[in-house]
Amino acid sequence: MKKKLIFLTFILSLVVLLLPSCADEETRPEFPLSAVIHNSIDGKQAAFVALTHSAVSWEWDFGDGNTSTDKEPVHVYKDGGYYDVVLTAKDSQGNSVTETITIAVAVTPYVLLTGGSTATKGKTWKLSSAHGTLGDYLANADANLTTADPKLTPLPDGAFGQIGMPDVYKDEYTFFFDGSYKHDVKEDGAAFGGLVYQIVLNNGKDIINMNGKDFGLCIAKYTPEANATFTFVEKEDYVVPSVYGGVSFPNTMTLDFSGTEFIGFRDFQSKVVLRTITDTRMQLVMFMAASDKAIGVNTHALILSFEVVK
Incomplete structure (x- = not known):
């Protein structure tokens, strides 16, 4: 009888320990892979920030032939104009998502x-x-x-x-x-x-x-x-x-x-x-x-x- 009580006590303790862990796994949100670009421009210099979920790598195409793999790159354009900036973010499984914005850099009358x-x-x-x-x-x-x-x-x-x-x-x-x-x-x-x-x-x-x-x-x-x-x-x-x-x-x-x-x-x-x-x-x-x-x-x-x- 004593052995049964010890065994039941062990089982109950194990259940008590496992319940919070299971609850955490059930309620923890899983964010899908996503990407949003924020930017600021000063003259011909543009600073970019990749706001991403679940991403482990970032690939930037600045629209002028230059690229970067930084999460928050700063790029200086040679000429003023309109540029399509493309961000490709990837997660640990190799899935990717792409975000594109158009920016106006040093827009002169010309x-x-x-x-x-x-x-x-x-x-x-x-x-x-x-x-x-x-x-x-x-x-x-x-x-x-x-x-x-x-x-x-x-x-x-x-x-x-x-x-x-x-x-x-x-x-x-x-x-x-x-x-x-x-x-x-x-x-x-x-x-x-x-x-x-x-x-x-x-x-x-x-x-x-x-x-x-x-x-x-x-x-x-x-x-x-x-x-x-x-x-x-x-x-x-x-x-x-x-x-x-x-x-x-x-x-x-x-x-x-x-x-x-x-x-x-x-x-x-x-x-x-x-x-x-x-x-x-x-x-x-x-x-x-x-x-x-x-x-x-x-x-x-x-x-x-x-x-x-x-």
Whole structure:
């Protein structure tokens, strides 16, 4: 009897010891493998943190050809731009999970224009028809760019379509980080431009649409240049020849083009003022010489917005 009591006491003690252990195993949560990226950016330097569950290794691809296996790496990019950063985390069984984020590093106006060094297809823009919302208007080529017609300030949305020139919204302009430039004139093979300019150029023989003649506008045949380039200056003291004299635009952004190339509007002067730019929109000042009494001298300016082609 005594032996039985000792045995039962041993069994009960063992059960008491094992019960908490079993309970712990039953209630202990098992987190699935997961990964989240946190980052902070200072100039061209980016710091990353991998917030992971059950991971034992981390592989980073910074989107510029560089990698790391640190859990919390710091990376310095050579160029500003947009980069897809990829984190691959693995657990002890070899299972993996991938997380991707896009970061903007040192985004300058030039990067906004071109898409940066990682945009291998460049960044493409076209004339926006949302003139009223964006504050587009036809201006005098004076120092203050005063309105040429208060009744058309701002221009109504789709203004050029309303006067029978809808094709001007189709042409596309692509800027590349290396300074190259492509111009797509679409199916009509023609471009938006000044009427006086076309008449002076070749007596207007290339004009295919004169519906905007009351405003000095037309659409004329144009063959884009192969291997064209552009020049962007972020801060320039730019003086524009005008019937009002030399008009100064101090400390302004400008765009200029090689050969006969241009953006948006073809006239005697291809160099334009870049007023504002964001990731999706920009507004340009494009000059026009609309007087047959002052050939080649700017009389007006088209202040028009462009949007990114998605």
